[in-house]
Amino acid sequence: MPRTTPPRPVDVEALFPELGALRHSATRLHPRPGTPTVYDSSVGGPMLWPAGEPWPVCTIPHKRSSGYRYADVLREREILDRAWRRDPRSGPNAEERVELAGFKRGRHAPDLTDSDPIPLLAVAQLHRRDVPGLPFPEEGDLLQVFWCGYERHGESRHEPHVHLRRRHAADVTAPLSEQSVPEVVGREELVPSACVLHPEVVTEYPWFEELGPGLQERIERWAAPDGEEEDEDEVYVSDLSTSPGWKVGGHIAWNLTGPTRLNxxxxxxxxxxxxxxxxxxxxxxxxxxxxxxxxxxxxxxxANTPTRVSPGRGRLIIAVCPRDPHHPLRLVTQ
Known part of the structure; x- marks a missing residue:
């Protein structure tokens, strides 16, 4: 089933024509639970990965013996989904609650050292036929996104580690039949549930604080014409600027840190x-x-948490150089 975003409450460019020069297209991915194949665009689905190519791994040193069993994360979701469908009022029965109680954080991989390679999680697979806004067409028509199951990277030691792979889908003639997965993950919220995508292109405008002072003042006066205490976020930020959810491109919603230059x-x-x-x-x-x-x-x-993913503070933006796909990426959490 396709997904269709309703028109915005007002034509913001008609009110503020200078926003026309600042508009960006974004592709809302609209992930929804399903059973994608290796040939589909997906979040948390199987990758179109060559059988003879090594699966990407994390080799950055960090604690990796403790956490949640990957298999337990999937089993817990299976039990809860079935239970709440069966009984929307009370959910799991006594037998299911006993099994759920056993899914605890612990030292489930005691033999793993801090530098042993661990498989990265398959996060997203995007075909250009579904997401035309993907950059670097010369690098391929398929983007594959992975991250480590632990947020213990970067200078703060509280960041994810993300790996991107671009390829030509037609080159994969013998796909890998069984993906590698880590034995243990640091957070359950880093494991994506399998979702099919329903891409849709929408128009976005910059975050309110990225606009010039004069335009900000005009939007504030428009949002609260009688001087009432109306937060401009309620009108411009929430309904007119950036779309929520998973997306490619568009503008960044700087709701936690405020805007900063990403260079x-x-x-x-x-x-x-x-x-x-x-x-x-x-x-x-x-x-x-x-x-x-x-x-x-x-x-x-x-309904509004189909992927079961919550990276960092709840939203992770993977930013890349528009000039060279081999330049280092940068991560923003908001």
Whole structure:
């Protein structure tokens, strides 16, 4: 089923024409639970990966023997999904609660040292036929995104480690039949549930604080014409600027840190927000972005958290250099 975002409440360019020069296209991915194949675009699905090519691994030293069993994470979700479908009022029965109680964090891989290679998690696979905004067409028509199951990287030691692989899908003539997975992950919220995608191109505008002071003042006066205490975020940020959920391209929602320049460490170019991975598809402030097809069931359990992923503070932006795909990427958590 396709997903269709309702028109924005107002034509913001008609009100503020200078925004036309600042508009960006974004592809909302609309991941929804399903059973994607290796040939599909997906979040958390199987990768179109050559059988003879080594699976990407994390070799960055960090503690990796403790956490949650990967198999337990999947089993817990299976039990809960089945239980809540069966009984929306009380959920798991006594037998299921006993099994769920055994899924605990612990030292489940005591033989792993801090530098042993561990398989990266398959996060997203995007075909250009589904997501036309993918950069670097010369590098291939397929983008594959991986990350480590532990957020213990970077200078802060609290960041994810992300790996990108670009390839030509037609080159994979003998796909890998069984993907490698880590035995243990640091957080359950880093394991994506398998979702099919329903890509949709929308128009976005910059975060409010990225606009010039004069334009900010005009938007504030428009949002609260009588001087009432109306937060401009309620109108411009929530409904008119950036779409929620998983997406490619568009603008970054700087709701936690405020805007900062993202420049390439190799050439100083302004980075492009390649992929946004988000914990929620919508929240109470962004309900105007709920697709028509999801509105009837938007209040159902888990409706706005289809991937079960919550990286960092809830939203992770993978930013890349627009000039060279081999320049280092940069991660932003918001």
């Amino acid at each position: 390439c460490a190799a050439c100083d170019a302004d980075l492009f927000p390649l992929l946004t991975a988000a914990a929620t598809e919508w929240d109470p402030s962004t309900t105007s972005w709920i697709p028509y097809e999801d509105r009837q069931d938007s209040g159902a359990r888990g």
